[in-house]
Amino acid sequence: MPALxxxxxxxxxxxxxxxxxxxxxxxxxxxxxxxxxxxYNPELDFSLPAAxxxxxxxxxxxxxxxxxxxxxxxxxxxxxxxxxAGTLVxxxxxxxxxxPAFGYSNTAEDFGARSRAQMRASxxxxxGIEVEDFGLAxxxxxxxxxxxxxxxxxxxxxxxxxxxxxxLDVFERCAAAAALETRR
Amino acid sequence: MPALxxxxxxxxxxxxxxxxxxxxxxxxxxxxxxxxxxxYNPELDFSLPAAxxxxxxxxxxxxxxxxxxxxxxxxxxxxxxxxxAGTLVxxxxxxxxxxPAFGYSNTAEDFGARSRAQMRASxxxxxGIEVEDFGLAxxxxxxxxxxxxxxxxxxxxxxxxxxxxxxLDVFERCAAAAALETRR
Numbered sequence: 516m517p518a519l520x521x522x523x524x525x526x527x528x529x530x531x532x533x534x535x536x537x538x539x540x541x542x543x544x545x546x547x548x549x550x551x552x553x554x555y556n557p558e559l560d561f562s563l564p565a566a567x568x569x570x571x572x573x574x575x576x577x578x579x580x581x582x583x584x585x586x587x588x589x590x591x592x593x594x595x596x597x598x599x600a601g602t603l604v605x606x607x608x609x610x611x612x613x614x615p616a617f618g619y620s621n622t623a624e625d626f627g628a629r630s631r632a633q634m635r636a637s638x639x640x641x642x643g644i645e646v647e648d649f650g651l652a653x654x655x656x657x658x659x660x661x662x663x664x665x666x667x668x669x670x671x672x673x674x675x676x677x678x679x680x681x682x683l684d685v686f687e688r689c690a691a692a693a694a695l696e697t698r699r
Numbered sequence: 700m701p702a703l704x705x706x707x708x709x710x711x712x713x714x715x716x717x718x719x720x721x722x723x724x725x726x727x728x729x730x731x732x733x734x735x736x737x738x739y740n741p742e743l744d745f746s747l748p749a750a751x752x753x754x755x756x757x758x759x760x761x762x763x764x765x766x767x768x769x770x771x772x773x774x775x776x777x778x779x780x781x782x783x784a785g786t787l788v789x790x791x792x793x794x795x796x797x798x799p800a801f802g803y804s805n806t807a808e809d810f811g812a813r814s815r816a817q818m819r820a821s822x823x824x825x826x827g828i829e830v831e832d833f834g835l836a837x838x839x840x841x842x843x844x845x846x847x848x849x850x851x852x853x854x855x856x857x858x859x860x861x862x863x864x865x866x867l868d869v870f871e872r873c874a875a876a877a878a879l880e881t882r883r
Contacts, residue, residue: 529829530827570846595781604794641864644715644864655753656757656788657784662754
């Protein structure tokens, strides 16, 4: 059977060393028998008008997703209580397509605690808005997407200690599990 | 042709008056010939253990989505620079299913400005992480999902002035457009 292609979604594309991070993830995937496909594209012409450029990135990403068998989503919180917005749309897309979804987060703190921290830093626009607090890593639709879409839970730091934003050891555990689950 | 069913995704479920908000949205949908389906379920047994309860909500929501023809997503920013996390997974699911996707936001400020405000309130975990700044209302995957998935852009306050978090006039414009686009 040819190796499966894993779409490597995440805010990694925004890192200052995005190209090196993408390469490191592809190397880890290869170690576990997966072909990692990163949405990071250094050949994009960033001199294009914004209205052309973002649509090109969107359509390129959708085309890459179409060509992938599964997603491994970096669900580490990004600029708010939850994971990166684009990554979440992509996670939902794989779920909607019935293609396996896997995810990980480098943050050990749970969603309820992070939501309250966010509210302290930037108060809610109205009083009394509920905090979702099921002890999960993020909003329950995310937890459900990876649990019911991939057959395993969301991968978190196994020792309960948050990792650096760009650490790769939890990603490697997730990639190993994704390879194992989709091989069956 | 029977009326189409619209899944009313959004952080509205967390509002203190969630039941009334869901009812108001259904009434607006009916005015435009759509059947609004709200994920808010007041009959849930909140005394269930968290591990049972969240899975029940997840599976109920997925079943409701399966029964809907389109999504109207409330993409107003929620506890961070971007829209509500669960809503984004649901938006992606409709896109992945090839079912029409529509969205609106009550916030007029663009994503770049909101990202920088978020970074001032809660600094990024590493220096040098890029700000996506195409002048869009949110991450480009969201804008693309509604533009390519629904045939219209993301609906924003037409006068450029942000609305209250729970205002419904921009929702009504979006519902009217969704009814028109899906009737063709």
